Structure formats: structure tokens, C-alpha cells
Amino acid sequence: MRFQRQRGGPFLAPCGRSARLAKVGFQELPSDPSLSEPLPDSPFSLLARWLEEARATGMANPDVMALATAGADGRPSLRMVLCRGLDAARGHVVFYTNRDSAKARELAQRPYASAALYWEPLSRQARISGSVEESPPAESDAYFASRPRLSQLAAWGSRQSRPIASRDALLERLDAVAARFGGVEGEAPVSRPPFWGGYRILASRVELWVGSRVRAHDRVEWIREASAPGGWRRSRLQP
Ligand SMILES: Cc1cc2nc3c(=O)[nH]c(=O)nc-3n(C[C@H](O)[C@H](O)[C@H](O)COP(=O)(O)O)c2cc1C
Numbered sequence: 001m002r003f004q005r006q007r008g009g010p011f012l013a014p015c016g017r018s019a020r021l022a023k024v025g026f027q028e029l030p031s032d033p034s035l036s037e038p039l040p041d042s043p044f045s046l047l048a049r050w051l052e053e054a055r056a057t058g059m060a061n062p063d064v065m066a067l068a069t070a071g072a073d074g075r076p077s078l079r080m081v082l083c084r085g086l087d088a089a090r091g092h093v094v095f096y097t098n099r100d101s102a103k104a105r106e107l108a109q110r111p112y113a114s115a116a117l118y119w120e121p122l123s124r125q126a127r128i129s130g131s132v133e134e135s136p137p138a139e140s141d142a143y144f145a146s147r148p149r150l151s152q153l154a155a156w157g158s159r160q161s162r163p164i165a166s167r168d169a170l171l172e173r174l175d176a177v178a179a180r181f182g183g184v185e186g187e188a189p190v191s192r193p194p195f196w197g198g199y200r201i202l203a204s205r206v207e208l209w210v211g212s213r214v215r216a217h218d219r220v221e222w223i224r225e226a227s228a229p230g231g232w233r234r235s236r237l238q239p
Helices: 010-015 042-055 102-108 137-144 148-155 167-180
Strands: 065-068 078-082 085-087 092-098 112-119 123-132 196-210 219-223 231-239
Touching: 010 042, 010 092, 042 085, 042 112, 065 102, 078 092, 078 102, 085 148, 085 196, 092 102, 092 137, 112 196, 137 196, 148 167
Parallel strands: none
Antiparallel strands: 065 078, 065 112, 085 092, 092 196, 112 123, 123 196, 196 219, 219 231
């Protein structure tokens, strides 16, 4: 079965092939990247590989994800965070934040989140949604200890998402925190603040998307379902 014949026009113009497309169908176009078969039962091995491949491109911030939460009023709010862990066996991703921030307060009201990552050089998108739980303290400690000293001090100094009178007031606050720990260039270790730590999004749905130059984008979703092979039910979706 063929796609309808194309008539060219602006939709396909970026390929510079509109004259040829007047005669051919989508199936005759040069092959585009897609989610190659056989697809894994669980999306997480592929998601982990995609993250590695994104890092290998040298692109800026391959680990950045948009994170959506909603509080008791049900209205979504969205911000960027860093994806700082992925557990393929359990099917979760990890981010770190202040546990008294606006997002953390929303998560306390509704422990569900959606995240999206986009890797422009690869024309790939990943979407992950599910329930959210706090990471175990030892995991948060280990990650905090690996952070640069300035980030550690800033975590102590910022009452994230709360108002502050001025930028100077913020810098004074950060200096006071730094002094407590022996200065910004000090050697004394900085412990993890009790109000800062990790969250895990335990995926109930994952979608992987590959963009196509001719707009025949490829999308596959995995829904967690205990009785399905590998614990996930998989479907290809229309773009
Ligand atoms: C590229 C980028 C990465 C960020 N990573 C984090 C992060 O890992 N954790 C975090 O708490 N905030 C991070 N932020 C800041 C958040 O986007 C946000 O401003 C902050 O967490 C407060 O959000 P909230 O008031 O909704 O809780 C990042 C911002 C950008 C632009």
C-alpha cells in the first residue's frame, strides 16, 4: 500500500525535491532515521543508549529535561532540570532539587511528573511520565558530594522559589553560607543540606520520537503493564 502521491509544494520544499516528489510516494524517498526494529520490550535500554549518543555528539546540555508538575489546583508548571540518573532495570530517571521549592511542594501534593528531553543534533525526543518518589538518602549524598563546591554552597544558600529583597541580598546570603563552610575556595567538605535531594520518576509511560525530514516522524510508546512482555506494552503512534 502506498502513501498518496505527493504534489510537492512548501511542505516538502526543505528537501529540495519537490519536482521529483510530484512523481513518487513517501516510500520512495531516501530513508530517514527511525526507530529500528526489533524494538526492545523495555524502553529503558534504548533511552540509555540515546542519552549516551546525545552526549557523544558534544551538544550542550544533553541531560537537560523539561519537568512538568501540577499541584492541588491541577494546573501544570514547567521548568528545566538535569537528568542525573537512569535505572534501566527499575525504569526510573532521577533529578535533584530543593525539597522546599515550588516543584517539590507540588510533588508533595501530587507525586506525579512528566519530563521531556530533546536532542536537536539527533532529531530525537524522549518523554517520560509516572509517579515520583524521593531518592534514598545515600544516593542523594553521593551525588551532592560529586558536585562542584560552588553548586554545593549555592544549594545551602538558596531558599529556592522564595522571594528575596534584591540580588545583593542573595549574594550576601551566599557569602554567609560560604563563610560557614570555610569560604568559596575552602577545603572543608560541604555536607548535603537536609532540604535538598533527589527525586525518581518511576516511568509508567515512555515515548521515543525520531524526527523525519519529510515529516513521516516515527513515534513509539511503551506503557508499563505487568502482563506484557518485559512488563511493557508497546505501540507505534501516528506522528
Ligand atoms: C539548563 C537548566 C538546568 C537546570 N537544572 C536544574 C536542576 O537540576 N535542579 C533544579 O532544582 N533546578 C534546575 N534549574 C533551574 C530550574 O529550571 C528552576 O528555575 C528551579 O528549579 C526552580 O523551579 P521551581 O520554582 O518550579 O521549583 C535548571 C535550569 C536550567 C535552565
